[in-house]
Amino acid sequence: MQHTLEQFFRALRASDVRVSPAEAIDASRAAAVVGYADRDLFRDALCATLAKSSDEVARFDAVFETFFARDAARPPASPSRSEEESQSEGGAQDEGPSEADMAAAEGSPLAQAVLQGDVAAIQQSMESAAARAGVSEIRLSTQRSRLTRRLLEEMGLEEIERIIANARRLPGGEGEGLADRLEAARRGLFEQAQAYVARQHDLYAAGSARELREERLARKQLNADGGVDPVDYELMAALVKKMAKRLAAKYSRRRHVAHKGHLDVRKTLRRSLAYGGVPFDIQFKVKKVDKPSIVAICDVSKSVAAAAQFLLTFLYSLNEVVDRLEAFAFSGRLISVNDILDDHGVEQAIFKVLQEIGFQQTDYGRALQDFSEQHLDKLDRRTTVIVLGDGRSNFADPRLDLMKEIHDRSRAVIWLNPEPESYWAQGDSVMYRYARFCHVAKQCGTLEQLERIIDDVLRSYVPH
Incomplete structure (x- = not known):
């Protein structure tokens, strides 16, 4: 059961x-305490x-129901006798496979289980075959057909097909009943295997598909012609928040570790004087950790x-790590x-800003002058300007004189330019001139590049 739980944890992580x-x-x-008898x-x-969280509870319930679902693996009834024929004969019950049928299926445990209607054996055979076929390693929907066939082969489908072929070659049609019954069972097994593989895809491949989509969006150029597709916009916004959360967790842990420090003997002895020399109040050396102070000019x-x-x-x-x-x-x-x-949140802020200052001719000099006249006092040696x-x-x-002044007053100036560096000296671009007064000037046209640069900014505020 431990292996089953580990697979269940994998499915949860994928969701x-x-x-x-x-x-x-x-x-x-x-699980060991409550047991497995009571499903709820x-x-x-x-x-x-x-x-x-409530979202994780919803995802947990969906994964649990899918993971522990079991399809009814009942083989179809023999097609040689219709329901009307059975009723006309007084409703006689199917007495099961004959000795000759079981002898013909002697070399195939799966065929014997099908003929006997052993549901548990069929289900156990399918799950064991799925483990051997690596069905839980499915990553793409295009793998479904191949893994379905591999699953059936591991179950012993080829042996059933061999028995069907041999039965149909018997003289006088003696094996037609057995062949028809196994043929119907083979179709049922194929449907059950398809459903099983589809369920494994839903459990394990959802995370892979999401990761592939996020990788594609992380590399998507933000300044491409036509802008960001509305279909991708919400996904990219969610990806940005996920990246920020990852960085916040990373640097919050760094601050937590930095505060542990080592024993400060001098401070401990000084505090112990109030208690007659008994060190009741232990003092540790604490490293100073600066939270980033960021000014963003966009x-x-x-x-x-x-x-x-x-x-x-x-x-x-980045509320947790940005001061x-x-x-x-x-x-x-x-x-x-x-x-x-x-007031409006980031999603609507740009549209509100465009209503106020949009559709104007871009003027970096005018913008730098406005900043210097009204907000230059917001800069100090702890401030990173982006x-x-x-x-x-x-x-x-x-x-450029104002750009130099901003550079001199700040801890660091980082310029993120969506355009490639080869464009920085073309046309009306003066980026190559501004770059002289930047500690870092990089192309930043994708979310992946943005995350890497913000990570570098946060890393510069290391404990000291």
């Missing part, structure tokens, strides 16, 4: 229910141990609006969008 090794051990102990009690014990012109929205979603999802976030947006003039984000934009200022004055 995005987190199951840690410690939780798996607790679930196994809970068994399910509740596992759910209480493994599901940690170009929300049409060419980079999607990237700006995903960046703001990313940053606002302060100040967000600004510009197309021509620059405005603070903190209140807009708080600028998102393509650096195309429509041949206006780029105000």
Whole structure:
């Protein structure tokens, strides 16, 4: 049963229910205590141990019902006798296979189980064959047909087909009844195997399909012609929050470890003076950990609006590790969008911002001047400035002097440009000039690149 539980944990993880090794051990102990006879009690014990939110409870219930479902593996009745014929003969019951039929099926345990109607043996044979065929390793829907055939082969389908062929070659049609019965059973087994493989696909391949889709979206260019497809937008927004949650967990653990430290002997002895020299109050050396303070300046012109929205979603999802976030947006003039984000959420913020400053001619110099005049005091040596934009200022004055001032006052300036570096000196782009006053200037046209860069930012705030 332990192997079955481990497979069940795999299915839960594939459905995005987190199951840690410690939780798996607790679930196994809970199952050993309540037993397996009462299905509802068994399910509740596992759910209480493994599901940690209402969403996970819903996913747990769906996986449990699918994983522990068992199809009725009843072989079809013999087609040689119709229901009307049976009724006309007084409703005589089927007396089961003859000795000759069982002798013909002697070399095939599966054929004997089918002829005898042994449901438990058929189901056990299917599950054992599925383990040998590796059905639980299914990853794509295109594997269903191949794994179904492999499952049936492991069960012994070829032996049944051989018995059918031999029975049909008997003279005088003596084996037609056996052949027809096994042929009907073969079709039933094929349907049951298809249903079994489809259930395994639902259990184990859902996570793989989601991972493949997320990998594709993580590499999708945000500034591609036509923008982000509406069908993909919600999936990408969810992916951004998932990435942010992963980074938040990663750096929250780092801070937690940093606070443990080592024994501080001097402070411990000093505190013990109040207790007559007895060290009641143990003091540890604590490393100082800075939370990032981030100022985000985002170009929300049409060419980079999607990237700006995903960046703001990313940053606002890092509440646990970001001490302060100040967000600004510009197309021509620059405005603070903190209140807009708080009132409307990131999903609707860009549309509200566009109503205020959208459809203006992009002017980076004007935006930098607005920031310097109104918000320069928000920068200090703990602040990381993240600028998102393509650096195309429509041949206006780029105000490099203001960019240098921002660089000098900040801990770091990071410029994320959705365009490839080969475009940074073409046309009206002055990105190559701004890059001189940036600690980091990188192409950031996909969610994957965005996650990597934000990870680098958080890593720079290491314990010291």
